[in-house]
Amino acid sequence: MDKKKQRFFAPCPRGLEALLAQELTGLGAQDIASGFGGVAFAGDFTLCYRVNLHSRMASRVLWRVGGGAYRDEEDVYQGALSFNWPDFFSVDRSIVVKMTAQKSPLKSLEFTTLRIKDAVCDSFRAATGERPNVDIREPDVRIYAFLTSDTCTLYLDTSGDSLFKRGLRKQAGAAPLNENLAAGMLMLSGWQPGTPLFDPMCGSGTILMEAALMALNIAPGSRRSFGFMKLSNFDAAAWNRLRDAALAAQHPAQPQAIYGRDLFGDSLRDAQVNLEAAGLSGVVQLKQGNVLEVPAPAESGTIVTNPPYGIRIGEQAELAEFYPRLGDWLKRKCAGWNAYILSADMQLPRLIRLAASRRTPLFNGALECRLFEYKIVAGSARK
Structure with a gap:
């Protein structure tokens, strides 16, 4: 397992940011910074697995893979194209790209989302001659983009389904709480x-x-699977050790x-x-x-x-x-x-x-x- 420090962001229900920050501290996270609707933190991938497994309040764990300034859709495309996406996951994994934005000057976020998808596929095509399929319903890999007024940050979702889906509840009422x-x-x-x-x-x-x-x-995540299992750097031995310890x-x-x-x-x-x-x-x-x-x-x-x-x-x-x-x-x-x-x-x-x-x-x-x-x-x- 790579011990290099990585950057993550964990969204949560608004109002729970301070509690999530305390929880992350207890799980060993570093460089914790509460924000609007979530908490940024740092650590290695063992920490990423631990948070997915144990967090009761995070909605998902997003791995920050990079970002930079932009002025238009072409800048966003070129920025996404600069990543070597085949390093992160294999071409046979299906993908979806999702985007949120605050004060972005771009006219069409839907078009910008498509340009990021194009960049990922073009990166694979250049490296392998093939491109991954898109699956908006049950993708193997979820790519998240967050736009501010002048920066675009890209994340890979390590959770898959939202973490509030514990894999336990079979029936829900008309308006259940997450x-x-x-x-x-x-x-x-x-x-x-x-x-x-x-x-x-x-x-x-x-x-x-x-x-x-x-x-x-x-542990709320002890009976479900996660998005990080579909990534190329997945360390099954490290994950099994964490889950076995939680079950014990x-x-x-x-x-x-x-x-x-x-x-x-x-x-x-x-x-x-x-x-x-x-x-x-x-x-x-x-x-x-x-x-x-x-x-x-x-x-x-x-x-x-x-x-x-x-x-x-x-x-x-x-x-x-x-x-x-x-x-x-x-x-x-x-x-x-x-x-x-x-x-x-x-x-x-x-x-x-x-x-x-x-x-x-x-x-x-x-x-x-x-x-x-x-x-x-x-x-x-x-x-």
Whole structure:
């Protein structure tokens, strides 16, 4: 394995950058720099493998292969052509090129994306007489370009499918959280494995599953494949050592103080299917129940939940009726608990009529949200 320091960038859900930087530090990353929507870092390829395997909050790990200034599409093409792409992967690997841009003066990003693809194919044709095929659905190699107003940076994706796809969940609800956002919510709540965790509106169980993975010290990437396996520098022996060590560090699947409830039986069935497929069905305690009626499962602990919305509860009038009752339930049933409630509606949580001690901005995809913190004590102060 090449020990030379490489540059990487790990995107993540917006709002989790600081937590991801802490996680990367713990994994041994160097030169860490948090940015908008992700964290840049440096290290060798063993680190790249480790981050893909262990990161709970990164969306993917991008390997920076180079970049430079540009003025027009031809500059971008020539810059991409200057790399010896056959050094990175073989011609029989299918490719796709994706692009994001901030303040780029170029008129057509789609055309510029095609020019980068042309440069990669021309590089292969000059070196081998052949060119790789393009596969926009399931490519072997993903090439990412990021344009600013005057620079183009090129990356190779070492992850393949997004890292929030743990290879575990079989069923999803109508609007599931991504796993890395759920993990970030758990981190922000301060919940520690071994203490009670309760999701009273658990849906298909994403928050519960992430908590179970943490409680059993299961590396989130231990059951899936990665994009780096398709690259020419893939060191299978180094990867197998890392994965085997992660598997050996897992705890046995034993019941944990992790509790899920949901009003809807179909959602609860989805959660059960997901937990069973992941080998976690005995770890989490699931029951059907109405959040407004169920008792807290322990004297104290942490509630982390993403309340249902839309067709699952109804329109605004029904939501406006639900949230005050949710606040009543917290006050009556959950004294001694800290509650963390995600909402994309900045007004509805006001109807809980409890003073939020913290509001953390988070993004669920493009949807701006807040994670509201409520510390519930007997006789909690009403707004």
